[in-house]
Amino acid sequence: MAVLPGTAKPLVGITASVHGSRIAWWANRLALRRAGASAVRITARDPYPIDRLDALVVGGGDDIDAALYGETARPHIRIDPERDQLEMRALDCAAKLGLPVLGICRGSQMINVHRGGSLHVDIHEIYEEAPHMRTVLPRKRIRIEPDSHLYRILGIAECRVNALHHQSVDRLGDGLRVVARERAGIVQGIEAATEPFLIGVQWHPEYLITDSRQQGLFRQLVAVAMGAPGLGEPLSGALHAAD
Helix, strand or coil, X not given: CCECCCCCCEEEEEECCXXXXXXXXHHHHHHXXXXXXXXXXXXXXXXXXXXXXXXXXXXXXXXXXXXHHCCCCCCCCCECHHHHHXXXXXXXXXXXXXXXXXXXXXXXXXXXXXXXXXXXXXXXXXXXXXXXXXXXXXEEEEEECCCCHHHHHHCCCEEEEEECCCCEECCCCCCCEEEEEECCCCEEEEECCCCCCEEEECCCHHHCCCCHHHHHHHHHHHHHHCCCCCCCCCCCCCCCECC
16 A cells, blocks of 8 residues: 555645645545545646555546547537546556546546547537536436445435536446436536446536535545455445435
């Protein structure tokens, strides 16, 4: 286990944009600290050796270059090609090393693209009935598959999450499955069933600091990074619903 000098904590890398993402960085850092880990911010300008990490968080931010998944970009899309390449390489390395990985918003989309999947460049072109929602507050209701790792972590079949995205997973990448959707059908969670921890969520759990279930995503990531066994094959369980 890689640790920072003078500590016994696992080290988790958090990818971010060179410009911006500071609030998300601090929120993720706090969530990981509460879960018992140290964090390092990784950008195209300040890279970090992935083989020195115990886990990886692929964070939120700018859109992914549509050329990476065979689509045409829209004029209003803001991309960061250097970050795209950084994260593709980081996910390559994480896969080879078997590191636990959590993808958040853009990060969930990047996991899908890395595995050969594609995205909806603009969800409102596809899901015309979906409400236009952008909020850090938990206002969007999602449903989680009961036979998933995500369900076993959150322990709930329905919950409310925040929404800061206008893109989403379209065609699934190799080895991934959809484990959460909102009512309009937009994908909200993906995972690799056979990996110890490879989960992508379309929302931002780092901002839901008072929600113990959501913070459980960070706790489980850190637990696997510290050597705890992964969740193994997903199991069915009793359904619970949140208000």
